[in-house]
Amino acid sequence: MPLSGAPYGEHQIVLPEPFDESLKDAPIDLEIRIEMFRKQQQIRQLEKRLYALFLEGLVRGTSHQSMGMEATSAAFGVALRPDDYSFNTYRGHGHTVARGVPPEPIIAELLGKATGLVGGKGGSMHLTSVEHGMMGSYAIIGAHLCIANGAAWSAKLRGTDQVAVAFFGDGATNIGAFHEAVNYAANYRLGTIFVCENNLYMEYTPIAEVTPVKHPAADRAPAYGLDATIVDGNDADAVYLAAQAAIEKARTGGGPSIIEAKTYRHGGHSRADPGKYRPDPEVEAWLQHDPIPMYHQRLLDLGVGEDRLAAIIQEVAAEIDRAAEAAKSAPEPPAEALWTNVWADGGSQWRN
Amino acid sequence: MPLSGAPYGEHQIVLPEPFDESLKDAPIDLEIRIEMFRKQQQIRQLEKRLYALFLEGLVRGTSHQSMGMEATSAAFGVALRPDDYSFNTYRGHGHTVARGVPPEPIIAELLGKATGLVGGKGGSMHLTSVEHGMMGSYAIIGAHLCIANGAAWSAKLRGTDQVAVAFFGDGATNIGAFHEAVNYAANYRLGTIFVCENNLYMEYTPIAEVTPVKHPAADRAPAYGLDATIVDGNDADAVYLAAQAAIEKARTGGGPSIIEAKTYRHGGHSRADPGKYRPDPEVEAWLQHDPIPMYHQRLLDLGVGEDRLAAIIQEVAAEIDRAAEAAKSAPEPPAEALWTNVWADGGSQWRN
């Protein structure tokens, strides 16, 4: 008798629910929607370019892409105030772009260049841009949920109404730090927003095989006295509404929220993974449930001209072309960089 | 604005609910009840003696007593099969006695003697007796919940139907390992029984001030797809019934259970703590809700003669007298003991 119920690979297929067409009529300003469209384009196109660069052998180290998962990043990117805080995982390109970080330093960082967002010291898994409120990408599961609490606490004590968002995966809900973080936030009514992007898999293992509840984040919310919101993570409008509500609650001292966004990654877990462990019909169905074409169509339905959308797509493409060229021709970090920035004095001396 | 709701010390008083007199009629064999009476006496009298020895300056290191909390230990001690596993915390004298460990090596261990249960190497916080299925007392919050899972897993793979019980406090429910342990047990349907003895306080801090739900263990059960049972932890019959059900479920492959036993410690957290942070009316009410006299009366009500009960009390007292004397006159561990039992070969060599 196997320990877990279903033999590996024979897990049940989870299909997307159809897009909720009524969201077309949601009270979301059209310019905000266009901004979400743009951000989704920025993410998708950047991820595609990064993949091409990977195939060219130029991307160093590992990287985790978010093709298919753009809507959640984009919606939060638009819903957050520039001075709010966000905390990503290693799958953080999208969240980084969504906060307004330009593509060039992101690409350069993945290429291990001196002009990288963090000077070539972090790589894909550690994108950070404090000036954009993007307080870092964390590659060890769970920690940043606790760290986000600290930012929310600090905002509270400093008397600002900044909120802190932590993005994480379904797999992260089973680690101890998740429990400590949500409990702590709930206990002190911190303005932390916990956003689980449930893409149904941890690395290769289906989340359903290792989790005894259906909704790995949402079903845990009552354990902390919280309600949870489950949304279609591929529908930027759905996420935007949930984000707005959670942000408003956090800003006004109402405490933390848990949002579980249902989504799927188009590709594998990391750059080398073809994702073959996923049943074809499941992949097929989710490829159809793509946030990008749906949102394009929704904007057309809302009366935005195709020319305007096409122009945005063009602008984004041109910017990414420029960024990729610049990143490619940038120099690698100077050797002296090895020794800088362990300490606030800029150096790394541990002795006299 | 304070982070937590109530200022320290002004937390709400939590009073015990009256004993459920209908439990008198519970279908529990009278001899089992007498055994539970005996075990409660063994624990109470041992703890009292240990306290006296502490006042004499003979108890070394720290110790955490369980006066007032005897019923839960006693009930599980009777409900478990000798080959079942149990895992305690540092507050483990009662659980140890309840598994049948005699008082002499326990006292000797606290006195730092060679005849101690673990040779003077563990002390009060690390009582262990594998021959009694008592797999150890663990002093860092949370770990043993995960370890108990391993024992249950092993029983499952070895095809025995042993179960594993982990006792822990209310405070332990907020640490990450709690979440990982219960989730893991639920996912693999392990025969682990998680028993939270909720005595309303972690060390000095009221659990209600640091936990956003009312029942720190029970209210978390749904997060793992589990039901929970809340019982009067000061009523041995109530605990026994809950234990029986959970053990039966675990033995027959039904998976883990969470039991939250409501109780109170008569004394402070550890030997040096007078427990002054607890409001007088609360302490008073709980001292009235003492498991020992209640159970004495219940047995009388059930027709057991006072002489029989008195005889048990006498026997226990005599045994503890003997044990204390023997422990006091035992030698301290030999100096060579310092070097033994790091490794299975009995030694501690890390080099040639």
Place this chain on the structure above:
Amino acid sequence: MAELTYREAVAAGIAQEMRRDPSVVFLGEDVGGAGGVFKTTAGLLEEFGPDRVVDTPISEQAILGAAMGAAMTGLRPIAEIMFSDFFAVCWDFVANEIAKSRYMTDGMVGCPLVIRSGNGAGLRFGAQHSQSIENWAMAVPGVKVVAPSTPKDLIGLMAASVRDPDPVLLFEHKALYASKGEVPEGEIVDELGTARVLLEGSDATVVALALMVPRALEAADRLAAEGIHVTVIDVRSLVPLDTATILRSVAETSRLFTVEENPRLCGWGAEICSIVTEEGFWDLDGPVVRITTPHLPLASAPNLEDLALPDADRITATIKAALG
């Protein structure tokens, strides 16, 4: 000058900094209302209120996470990890997050915070509540590590740690809490990375830390009575490490002994020995000798615990044998 216990110095040090800088906050288990399990933080909640002194759940990861997130967004948190043994339940935050964030972000995200903790043996608490883990911390690039041995040093190094723009782990020795020492009036601010020469003697250099400092001093006294005169150096700060003071002393004495409480393998003593045998090799007239707790967990029985830790007897005897 007032005489304070090392225990009182903890609260005094924290209070000095909280009075000075409103962004200094303090959090931990039972630290507020109860004043700490070692009563080291009594009075802080009363003076600074529950906004700045936070009693937390038993969630060490949440505690250090909150401290880190607060530090990177403008506060100066002091977090307590009650017993240093418990660092093991939140080591990810120390070793992988707090220590590395500034480097990984090429300087963008710093963590000006202090984690203070009760370290060391002597109270018969057994293997899970008695460890000296300063060497765990020293082994991780990106955190500073201090371990004061007197009330005055405790206040001064606490202040220096709070004011430092980088993360500092401050180890208080539990067995020193009851010890007393003179503390000058007024603000005390010390300097990280400075060892202190407590005694000068030309026969050997003895380097010690925390509880081992008074024991090394006592051994030095006994040795002096037998005509052996040693220099005793209190390292105080493992990172940054004042190698100059140590190397200079060994250049004068030609012999080095380290006295450390952490278990034998890979301790700070090994680090200092290695530095000296690389950079001061030609100054040495004989073997470098580490006096350590053996590589064992700690037993709770008083006689076994006492046997495990270096004491004045063992320090004296080892030095005599090596020099003799």
Place this chain on the structure above:
Amino acid sequence: MAELTYREAVAAGIAQEMRRDPSVVFLGEDVGGAGGVFKTTAGLLEEFGPDRVVDTPISEQAILGAAMGAAMTGLRPIAEIMFSDFFAVCWDFVANEIAKSRYMTDGMVGCPLVIRSGNGAGLRFGAQHSQSIENWAMAVPGVKVVAPSTPKDLIGLMAASVRDPDPVLLFEHKALYASKGEVPEGEIVDELGTARVLLEGSDATVVALALMVPRALEAADRLAAEGIHVTVIDVRSLVPLDTATILRSVAETSRLFTVEENPRLCGWGAEICSIVTEEGFWDLDGPVVRITTPHLPLASAPNLEDLALPDADRITATIKAALG
């Protein structure tokens, strides 16, 4: 003899032991169906089934707890911690529980288990996925620590670890997974606590571990071309430590160099240097020199990562300069 990759040797080693002993079980994240993120455990689920090869949630504490509880009740678990950096999220289990339980219970509760983990740098994974933490483990009394450098050693030391009645941490070097080596047919069982002399030369002793072994050998080649002949020792096992082999070699060569990947402070190199300068001091003709990764987190940019780790160039140059 067959040629295997170091990667294939992992599965071969585990399979050898699982075939021999039905109480050997294996658990970790993505280890079964996916065959491991480094594809080191491919085929095990198929051969041994889901009872004995368990895909777990992302719960490192639950993993090590399950392994420990199973070990103390009759199984022989092998647990995977995917990247050794993640030991920080479950260090309590290693340092406070698994390592101490036998001593704390005076021999009553043992933990015959193996924790294997991908260790080390070279893949440009950055500061949180590239650490060498063998020194963290060596610093904790009660766990054994091995780090093989070849496929054959990997299988043999895996077998020895699984059969050992005490807990063993086995560090696989991620940058060696693709390397190849001859592996004899039939059962391979090695011995813990044995270093291996790979090359003999009279000018100096060079002690290395894991990925540093091939680099030290390459440096030795280059030095030989210049007339400098060094002994190269693969430590293989940090606990137990084969000090005899090292001390014997230093007695012959009179010089010691250690080449280690972990960050500089408190590494195993410091331990070995300290042992030699205490016990082999009079054999030494010059400073003991540690060649280490600097005390820095690791950067992801290839050129920076390459600069950080000791390579054949640096090893060669350092030895030449010190001997010259």
